[in-house]
Amino acid sequence: MKAVIHLEEILNFKADAKSKVISTESSGLLKVINPSNNTTLWGIKLDASNEADVLTEIQDTIQHIEAGKDYVKEYKTSLSSQLVVTEIVDTNFNGEEINELNRDLTFDVDQNLAFMIKIENNYDFPIKNISVEKYFPPDTKDLRAIEPYTGETTVLEDEKVITWTIPEIKSKESKAIIVACIMHPKNVQPYVTGKVILKCEADSKLSTLVPSIDGDSDNVDLRLKAEETSIPGQWTVDFGLRNASEFEILLRHVTISINGEVKYKEELNTELEATNEDLIWKQQIIAESDHYPEITKDFDYYVLYDITEHSVISFEKENDHLNVLKVNVSKSFEPSEVVTYALTPLIGIIEITNTGTSTIGKIEVEDTIPPFVVFDEVIAELADRKVEVVFEEKKKVVHKPVETEEREKATFEMLEEGGMEEKDKEPELPVEQESEDITMQRKYHYKAKELQLEPGQSLRLKLIGEARKPKFDGNQASPAVINAFAEQPTVPFVTEAQMDGKEPYLVVAFRRRSYELTSIFKKIGENNYEIEIPITNTGDVALDNVVITQPIFNAEYVSHTPPTVDVTVEGANVKCHVKQIKPTETTTIVLQVKADGPIRQQQATIRIED
Structure with missing residues (x-):
């Protein structure tokens, strides 16, 4: 009988309202369990390695584990996670568009708010039974999950908790949950109870931790049998492994000595499935001996076990920093x-x-x-x-x-002054x-x-x-x-919990709308001019329905590029409509105009019509 390992992986990290990561510590429990109901296991060696930085040495010798009991070893390490958690607060319910806070968040009035929590699985395997907990202030009203999973609300002493369970998120896919409520703006910031906790399970380990155990076993044995051949003084030695345990084993090496001389020595690293009393791995060697040979054996193996796991990834924000005017x-x-x-x-x-x-x-x-x-x-x-x-x-x-x-x-x-009759007009x-x-x-x-x-x-x-x-x-x-x-238009916060390589980090970001705009005048011929207008989105959100107004005064509009920009002429102004400019992108509009003399130069203006 061999022990079983139960691995609990927990990742906890906190961040403050200004995106500064306070802690990124990973901790876990490694339990060595005796699955037997009546047999005590003796002399178990516990070892674990990790590709990342191991903060606690995981190496121990367990004298014994009684039947049905377990041995618990705590450890700390850097856990590299491939889960990305994004939370968005908004005033509409589609969970996609983030509207301007100054327009949508009404001061001092209870109003509808929607929260979206998106979980993206970047592992190469599916994660299962994803539990999502979202905490709200106790005076939150009409709390309900609106899609796609029905949530269960629990009222605690100081807060309300709504919990969902997502059955599965496949590899490289994501799923989102949206919850709506009626909340007073004073509860949005400081939103101390804005905690989100995620728990998930997987058939594969989420970390690089590789634990191993080894020890005595009463049902794994290397059997040998020697027979004299027809040639005097020559013996055949047959040996094979009896693995009657319920676990697969990894046979690492075998050494056979006959009369004190090593006749067989191999680093095998061969996996052998669990089986019955039959010999499942057989070898034969020829030995010379004048008498029945004295045979000694030495072999070493690891038990290949199924690690039962419960992996938890959680993060807590000390203050969800949402820009609120008050x-x-x-x-x-x-x-x-x-x-x-x-x-x-x-x-x-x-x-x-x-x-x-x-x-x-x-x-x-x-x-x-x-x-x-x-x-x-x-x-x-x-x-x-x-x-x-x-x-x-x-x-x-x-x-x-x-x-x-x-x-x-x-x-x-x-x-008297020749005005109209009295009846025609009141004075x-x-x-x-x-x-x-x-x-x-x-x-x-x-x-x-x-x-x-x-x-x-x-x-x-x-x-x-x-x-x-x-x-x-x-x-x-x-x-x-x-x-x-x-002072500057802002949008509600976007909180992201991300892992990049070995170092996890939490981003609490304020998405702001900003841009750069200029007008460049060029003379390209007699009475012909070109006005180049580059617009760069220097903010974090897309600019939708952008209208650029370029005064041309004593000039006449001829044409423009690119054709995807809609242009209308209103008096001495040329209005250019751009549907969208994504963050970091630059859209350049070129206007062709003509004038009878020198053109009057003036900077274009911009308006966002969202």
């Missing part, structure tokens, strides 16, 4: 209350703190001003630097009531432009651009003015309404 606003007045009839200097303070994860590039504020308060100046401060701010008030047009006498006077004046009434009515609440607008308001920073708006009537209470003032815009 601000906190406070409004106060100094002094907070006015109780005198005299004009009182008044300062209003609006403090806007970036509590999200996106850098804010522009902020628009609509502020409701209390009655009898006037502000003449706004100062914006950010991190000890002044910020340019546009301060404006919505103008109002107020119709002044006109008395009957004034209306008749205006009518007769028109008739224009005098109006009064009124930009300031301090007896009622008014709307002030402040706009600050090119802020670079980083997460955690605050923008302070100081409103300088005066209160013109007593009994002003700043605590009862209406709050300011804030619109914040990201």
Whole structure:
């Protein structure tokens, strides 16, 4: 009877929100199991090698393993995995298109979100029973798997878990799971419970670890038989292997000595299947001996066993970093209350703190001003630097009531000047432009651009003015309404768990849309010009429905290349429509124009109509 090896391979690695891999440690359990119900196995040697870097030496001698028991050896090594795991969060349910976050993720409103988890099998063999666990915050609502496998939801104390089982993913294929839910944006970032765990099994080992065991066996034996031939002093020695065990064996070498002299020695490395009492490997040698020969034997073998495995690949993200626009606003007045009839200097303070994860590039504020308060100046401060701010008030047009006498006077004046009859046209009434009515609440607008308001920073708006009537209470003032815009359009995160050679790594990426565009003017003949417009996609996502507008002013459009670009002429502008430009690709549009004289050169502009 021989022992059996059960191999558990576990790969754990973590990454933070900025793609920095924190740990890439592989660990495992190597169990040597005695499958017998009544026999103790003795003198078992355990050895294991790995093509990658073995962090723990796996070499041991096991004195004995009782019937039905096992011996456990822990190990650490670098596991080279060929599974690629990709997770995408989106606001639609097809799991393919990633829309702009600023357009789709509505601030402070519960909304539908979809998560896609894609598993790609790059092994040369199928993986089976793939278990996928996705963790969500406890207040996630309407959690359901929408395709293609039905998920089972479990509610824990601090989180919800939805679990799927994919029966099989064949070699070089991938399968995806999509789950939908209703979630508040505050749960998207920091998305601490955004853990994904994968578990899978395979008939073949997922790592390069090659364990082996050797030891005594009561049912594997090398048998010998000697017979004297018709020639005096000559003997034939027959030998063969009896393998009555339930395991295949690898016969490594055999040495036969007769009367102290080596007559047979071979490095065989021959695999022999499990069988019964019959001799399954036979050899014969001729020996000279005056008496019955003294035969000694020496052979060595390994048991060839089926390794039972349960391989686990898991990864956990400390923070899924999704760019979310979020601000906190406070409004106060100094002094907070006015109780005198005299004009009182008044300062209003609006403090806007970036509590999200996106850098804010522009902020628009609509502020409701209390009655009898006037502000003449706004100062914006950010991190000890002044910020340019546009301060404006919505103008109002107020119709002044006109008395009957004034209306008749205006009518007769028109008739005296040869105007139309009174019945044909109503006279224009005098109006009064009124930009300031301090007896009622008014709307002030402040706009600050090119802020670079980083997460955690605050923008302070100081409103300088005066209160013109007593009994002003700043605590009862209406709050300011804030619109914040990201400095650069971003898309939801794409988290990838990948293995490349021996070193696993985790990528938490922000896909951004960016491009380079220029206009190059060339004179190719008298009154003939060529405008070359190269557009390079320098971002991480494809640019769809790209419209380039090139002003030509005093020139006339003739033709263009390539023909795949649609061109329309609108006045002094040539509009070129490109369906898609993939990341790193460059599309070059060449316009042929003609002009009576020197052409006016101006840079083309670009618009993405997605």
